[in-house]
Amino acid sequence: MQRRNKIKNIGFERGLILNLPNLLTIARIILIPLLVIFFYLPVSWAHLAATIIFVIASFTDWLDGYLARYLKQSTRLGAFLDPVADKLMVSIALVLIVAEPTFQYVSVTTRVMYIPNPIITIPAAIIVAREIVVSALREWMAEIGKRKSVAVSSLGKVKTAVQMLALMVLLYCDPSTNVVLVFTGYVLLYFAAFLTIWSMLFYLKDAWIQLSIVRMRK
Template structure:
């Protein structure tokens, strides 16, 4: 275990904390859950930075980091879908989670074929992640029905569009290898 892997593990531990805090019967629960989510998102950036800076990249970290990312996003989206009970939040959430499953499976398959580099993270994927994380933070911070939540909802819908776009970028990059199989 090194510092980046400890931060990644910490991010996984933050998942039930974020969910539990969101459901606390206190006024500040939404903001506190959003703060926990932001802390987890910051550790995501920081663990990658430290792994590169300290030359502490490991196979375990390369496996665990994207798993931690997907788990916290999926958990937050499940909480928000239940809380908001809106088709306009549920559809983007399904698109986002579905894309993560498809791209994870595609990356695993491409790795088995020795072509993992062809589905490396793209700029569209990074933009999607940024918009998605900001949207989820805004939605967590705002009780359903408030204006801030509506802004978060529009941002999540934009993230869903970017999600589909990034999935197409990855599928297009993988297509020559897929076609050859």
């Protein structure tokens, strides 16, 4: 009887692991190498295809969270994989954009304008650095039982939306892209970097308050 219950529990846990929200998260991770492959294909529609893949991946980011709440299928695996998939997707997209010569030489009417590489490297570095800092902060707060104090805020969601939009625009750009679209991508990326710093400061402030409370109780 005990063995049967044990087998049943194992089957139940496996079912939770392979639920729809988790499968969508895993699919998002699988899309990442496809994003890189299509971005570098020697065809005229390479950047368009990469952008479509990124849009699909971004949509699954919202969908898996919604389904996990709606179907009540939140799991520890999903809570771990979802932010990992997000950070991988954003980091890889930023690497592709920073390494792309398109964003250094932009055609403007009859001449080519040179844009220094740091112009796009700086906001990309800010975004990646912030993700590392906030991830480490959340791990630290989880250890003292205050993980909810640094949960995703409304400002963080706005930051993510602007960041995704900026990456979609810039991934689409290639040497034939209109200069206005390229600079729109730049502006969105800098705005995302600003929101990135702003939201990080809010998380640090909330974490500091919780740490001060814990220290006072000791």
